[in-house]
Amino acid sequence: QKEVEQNSGPLSVPEGAIASLNCTYSDRGSQSFFWYRQYSGKSPELIMFIYSNGDKEDGRFTAQLNKASQYVSLLIRDSQPSDSATYLCAVNGAGNNRKLIWGLGTSLAVNP
């Protein structure tokens, strides 16, 4: 069974700090990795995707991928209360490339 693991949290950080969210996956052949944000009562929305090893930056967000260690992380710099949400990691498997495997999500609370 292909799996995506995330610490469910809650992860609590003070406003202005760096929030670090981690995700590990079991399918070594996975090629595409996504971070979605889901506010309470809302649907998921894409934050970032990453395909290659290394870092990818977009504003206050940085995704980091290490395929050898099978983990992908999301860093949020200068965290704001509006970043408080559940962050879902999704991984596209090598065997069935139509399907995303989703983690349970990490709940992030940014305290003013």
Add this chain to the structure above:
Amino acid sequence: ETGVTQTPRHLVMGMTNKKSLKCEQHLGHNAMYWYKQSAKKPLELMFVYSLEERVENNSVPSRFSPECPNSSHLFLHLHTLQPEDSALYLCASSRTGTGAETQYFGPGTRLLVL
């Protein structure tokens, strides 16, 4: 607004009822998805349609019946549901239907089965 709409937003139904969920996307995408989101469980993919053809059926019970009349519309027909089917049902679309694409989600239908 993601360009994906779902109706109704909330639905309460008895186990003997028949109802349908509707999804419409205004993004010009060719693939549409139904997901189920339950508390303390990851998002579960139910069905994938690409160019109106069902390309993924994730071992979903037959009491859930999808229909995709064209690439902009997707339905989920519900009958004789069980209380454990209560969940948030999310529709999504993407450009072609490969897992390497961004999926755009609708607001979801919150379903309660009594």
